[in-house]
Amino acid sequence: MFENLTERLSRTLKTVTGKAKLTEDNIKDTLREVRMALLEADVALPVVREFINRIRERAIGQEVQASLSPGQAFVKIVQNELIEVMGSSNDELNLATQPPAVILMAGLQGAGKTTSVAKLGKWLKERQKKSVMVVSADVYRPAAIKQLETLAQETGLNFFPSSADQKPVDIVNSAIHEARIKHADVLIVDTAGRLHIDNDMMAEIQQLHSAINPIETLFVVDAMTGQDAANTAKAFGDALPLTGVILTKADGDARGGAALSVRQITGKPIKFIGMGEKTDALEPFYPDRIASRILGMGDILSLIEEAERKLDRSKADKLASKLKKGKGFDLEDFRDQLQQMKKMGGLSGMMDKLPGMGGMAPQMQGQMDNKVFNQMEAIINSMTPSERANPDIMNGSRKKRIAAGSGTQIQDINRLIKQHKQMSKMMKKVTKKGGMNKLMRGMSAMKGQLPGGMGGMGGMMPPGGGKKFPF
Numbered sequence: 001m002f003e004n005l006t007e008r009l010s011r012t013l014k015t016v017t018g019k020a021k022l023t024e025d026n027i028k029d030t031l032r033e034v035r036m037a038l039l040e041a042d043v044a045l046p047v048v049r050e051f052i053n054r055i056r057e058r059a060i061g062q063e064v065q066a067s068l069s070p071g072q073a074f075v076k077i078v079q080n081e082l083i084e085v086m087g088s089s090n091d092e093l094n095l096a097t098q099p100p101a102v103i104l105m106a107g108l109q110g111a112g113k114t115t116s117v118a119k120l121g122k123w124l125k126e127r128q129k130k131s132v133m134v135v136s137a138d139v140y141r142p143a144a145i146k147q148l149e150t151l152a153q154e155t156g157l158n159f160f161p162s163s164a165d166q167k168p169v170d171i172v173n174s175a176i177h178e179a180r181i182k183h184a185d186v187l188i189v190d191t192a193g194r195l196h197i198d199n200d201m202m203a204e205i206q207q208l209h210s211a212i213n214p215i216e217t218l219f220v221v222d223a224m225t226g227q228d229a230a231n232t233a234k235a236f237g238d239a240l241p242l243t244g245v246i247l248t249k250a251d252g253d254a255r256g257g258a259a260l261s262v263r264q265i266t267g268k269p270i271k272f273i274g275m276g277e278k279t280d281a282l283e284p285f286y287p288d289r290i291a292s293r294i295l296g297m298g299d300i301l302s303l304i305e306e307a308e309r310k311l312d313r314s315k316a317d318k319l320a321s322k323l324k325k326g327k328g329f330d331l332e333d334f335r336d337q338l339q340q341m342k343k344m345g346g347l348s349g350m351m352d353k354l355p356g357m358g359g360m361a362p363q364m365q366g367q368m369d370n371k372v373f374n375q376m377e378a379i380i381n382s383m384t385p386s387e388r389a390n391p392d393i394m395n396g397s398r399k400k401r402i403a404a405g406s407g408t409q410i411q412d413i414n415r416l417i418k419q420h421k422q423m424s425k426m427m428k429k430v431t432k433k434g435g436m437n438k439l440m441r442g443m444s445a446m447k448g449q450l451p452g453g454m455g456g457m458g459g460m461m462p463p464g465g466g467k468k469f470p471f
Contacts, residue, residue, distance in 0.1 A: 027059055027074065034078065042257030044230050047085065047264045055081055079291050085260055086287035091244060091269035093124075097215045100133065100179040100187040102172075104212065105246075106205055106236055107220035109193030112248035112274060114144050116220050117190045118151035119274065119282035120246070125157065130185040133158040135175035137168035137208065138192040148190055155279050158184060168192070168204065169211045176212065189214070197232065202239040209240055216243045218271065223250040223258040230261035237266045244271035247285070251275045259290065329424040331388040335380045337423070338373045378406040379416050391417050 031052055038048045058077050095101040103120070107113045114136070121132040134157050138144040142164045152159035160175040172189055179187045191208065194201045209217060219236045221229045233245055245262050250273050262270055270285040380388060382405035387394060394402075399413045406412075 027056070030074070031056060038257075038260070041260065044257070044261040044265055047230075047261050050264070051081055051085055054084075082260070082291035082294060083287045085264055086290060087263045087269045087285075088287060090284050090286045091271050092284070093216055093271065094243065095128075095130070095186060095215065100176060100184045101216070102176065102212055102214040103186060103188045103216040103218060104209060104214040105188065105190055105218055105220055106240060106242075107193055108196070108222075108232060109141075111193065111220045111222045113193055113220045114138075114147050114190050115151065115277070115279075116246050116248055116272075116274060116282070117148060117188050118155050118157065119279050120218075120272065121152070121157040121186075121188055122155040122279050123272075123282050124186055125155070131158070131183065132186045132188065133160055133175065133179045133182065133184040134188045134190065135160040135171060136162055136190040137171045138190055139164045139166060139168060139171075140192050144190065144192075151279065158182060160187075168208050172208065172212050197235050202236075206239060217241060218244050218246050219268070220246045220248060221258065221262070223247045223273075225258065229258035230265040233262050233266045233268065237268055242266070242268045244269050246270075246272045246274065246282075248274040251281075259285075329420075331380050331383065331391055331420055334420050334423060335377055335388075338376055341373060375406070375408060375412065376416055379408055379413055382406040391420060 034055070035048055035052050038051065039045070043051075055077055058081075059074055093103070105113050105117055105120075117134050121134050124130040124132050134148060134152050136145040136148045139162070145162055145164070149159050149161070151157075158179075160171075160178055162171040162175075168191070175187055175189070189208075189212070191205055192201070217240055219233050219240075219242050221233055223229060225232070229247070233242075236242060245266070245268050247259060247262065247270050250259070259270065259273070262268070270287075272282050273285045273290075275281050275283060379402060382402045387398060387402075394413075394417060396410075399410050402408075402413055403410050
């Protein structure tokens with residue numbers, strides 16, 4: 001998400017560096033470019049107009065702090081305004097009520113409501129330690145009820161059954177009663193969507209809202225609809241007392257206009273953002289972190305939080321202990337590292353969270369994603385335990401057998417063995433004093449080893465040759 005906007009803004013903001021002072025003349029062209037970048041990102045025109053005016057007012061004649069160049073000061077102003085447009089800070093769910101806290105999900109058909117119900121339920125269960133029940137009041141699409149039941153089973157949520165011959169109000173009232181009996185902390189209600197906004201739809205959901213009086217009413221909207229996302233959210237906001245927005249399918253939107261428009265147009269905070277199809281691909285929306293990513297500054301905090309949740313600390317400790325004892329880094333260890341990377345979405349999934357690396361995410365797509373990792377794992381899994389422990393014994397016949405077993409080519413196996421040797425050397429260096437600097441140089445040395453000609457791990461290095469990682 002935001003790849004196009006990040007690239008355009010990064011290029012544009014470089015033009016104000018080196019200025020002695022920010023004046024109307026020397027920022028005029030930059031503001032014009034920022035305006036075009038926002039419009040190309042499908043940000044709503046009224047939002048763009050107000051955004052540019054506020055930047056102009058704050059920038060012109062500003063006294064630049066000694067610690068900042070005028071260019072840095074201007075970027076800081078843009079960053080602060082981006083944060084302001086998107087809502088200043090994360091708006092948490094309000095669950096302070098007599099259980100069950102009822103959350104009503106509204107939105108058009110196809111926006112990802114049902115999936116978002118399961119994602120939010122899983123997030124509440126795992127991150128907030130809540131007991132969650134889900135129910136579908138979508139009596140017009142029986143498949144939606146079955147879909148929610150399947151997702152509830154996958155995520156370990158309590159599911160309250162319903163059927164197409166029931167009234168939505170009766171379904172939800174019965175679910176609330178059941179949630180009380182089972183001591184559920186939260187009840188999430190999926191509602192019927194339409195292909196477009198219509199009076200019948202609004203009247204029905206207004207009636208349902210009045211009957212159950214939810215503590216949270218969340219509007220689920222597809223980020224890929226751009227400005228229309230904000231306009232649709234406004235229409236629902238006029239009909240319902242919305243408390244927030246869930247922006248879905250943000251991983252498929254390279255522009256990001258919806259994220260920058262929804263809050264400003266509706267006055268409702270974006271509370272969550274969906275970044276993929278998996279049930280754990282839902283994150284709280286932090287405007288300050290998103291603003292940093294838009295400006296190519298990365299989002300290290302989110303990356304660290306994700307790593308703490310998803311990476312296996314015990315495996316990392318075990319590997320560190322093994323290396324300290326002088327034992328080698330074998331292919332079993334290499335496979336463990338691949339699996340850990342997969343949990344983090346591969347290298348491409350981390351690129352936009354690393355400072356200065358956001359622009360490389362599209363280049364990495366397909367080069368070091370889960371598909372490539374799966375191929376590497378398949379190769380290692382086709383090896384015998386002795387081959388994994390000692391790749392040096394690999395000869396032509398062994399490689400031919402492994403290639404047949406993993407559905408790959410012998411050159412794929414040769415490439416993996418070479419990568420493993422490079423990684424093994426780096427792992428040895430990490431255990432010594434000053435190992436991290438040596439690791440960075442070692443990564444650069446791996447250039448040209450990964451599939452697709454990406455330049456391997458060296459492809460992770462920022463533009464400019466031999467520069468190190470920006471952290």
